[in-house]
Amino acid sequence: MGRDRAGRGGSKMGALGRVGAVSGDLIPRDGAGQGGRRVGTAPPGAAPSLWGRRARLPAPPRGGPGLQPGVPFARSPRAQAMAASLSRPCFISLHVPYRQRWAQDLAASFRFHPVAMRETPQVRQLALRRGAAVFLLNQRLAPSRAPSPDFLYDMDPQPALGTASNVCFEVEDVPGLCERLRGRGCSVPVPPTEVSDEGGSVTYGVVKSMVGNISHTLLDRSRYQGPFLPGFQPVRGAPHEAGDGVEITNFDHITYVCPRGGARAALDWYQRCFGFQRFLLSPQERLAEGYVLGGQGVGMLLLALQSAQGSSGPSCKLVLAESLSKDSPNQVDTFLAQHGGAGIQHVGLCTPDIVSTTRALQQAGVRFFVPPTTYYSQLGKEEEIRGAGQDPRTLAELGILLDTTVPGENKRPCTDGTESPSRNYLMQIFTHPIFSEETFFLELIDRRGAPGFGEGNIRALWKAVQVYMDQRQ
């Protein structure tokens, strides 16, 4: 099992179980990181971890699993065993074709900070971080038709266009999980591999999902004390995050576009292979059908699931979208056509202050979808926004959507007879696609007690994208 991935920059890599892993060419050959060295101890003067502190687990949601939006169902013991320790994403990999503009946008406009870098003659990999949200940007430095084995912690999706193709989860037992997944018929293109440098060692493997080009890196970094991952050099002088108005704390959810008939199959796969649990997006969702949005030119099926809240941190939400629309073009079918198949359509970034973050990002040049003009004037919307304690003019000016999960039910009468603001609502805004095609985009989401998704917001997004696409035709 495993393989040597020798001679690639900045780290020692070896097939697991072998003694004397081949050393990488940028690392002094002093034996550090090989057998005999004590792992798990920080080297003297080690830089602080760029991952931030590991989150302490909030208590799991209580009451009626599966009956409320955002609350997962109980798992079968088999799924529970499989799920043992999938964390929320460590990083999401973006791949950009040779010579295409990259990184500048995420760094300059989205205010993600370059924190660690790895370069070989063939590839450059740059980690960009904001809060606990880390994107790994990958690019080839030379043209080639063959898949490059040179991308560390990932596989080469050989992109013809920019794509977000890998989600990395932290797990406790990489070899064990890879073995179990192989036993379930999954393809494991990168078998468990150990990589080390002076900060310690990590083990990772890459498994292909059954959705389009999406793969998952399974990573154990419990024995690593360095700033990012072995093989990466910290980027010096990374700017301080405070004070630019942008507050992004972590990845909230990842939304996939699946081919027709594919969402249910993907749901089954994530339940069976990763032990993810289904949850209802909204109270209107019916278990057997999923969340079907129809009418007014919208046609989409959504299914949602999340990883178990294990010992390794908060869970990861996945939303699976499938087109039911006969109208074309629409955002889901257009994604499939331009992306060349299923894949990650957008990533939701959590913010505790969507107004300030949207404003700061707009000033930095980020373009957002504009909701239909009727959104803020629809019956009851202004009251809903005010009831939530937000200002309708500000939200309209910035294009932020607001949805209370169950309109009307959240208002809590105060003892003096007035109503206090609704407590359970969420606010969202969606960026234009970040690559040159109409495929991958980002979302800001500010959750105020609402763990699910809002029907009004999804409809408004659908329409906003539709208007944008119609204009570009």
Ligand SMILES: O=C(O)C(=O)Cc1ccc(O)cc1
């Ligand atoms: O509301 C959200 O944030 C979602 O992620 C749901 C969703 C899924 C697919 C779309 O094309 C639009 C919205």
Ligand SMILES: [Fe+2]
């Ligand atoms: Fe989303």
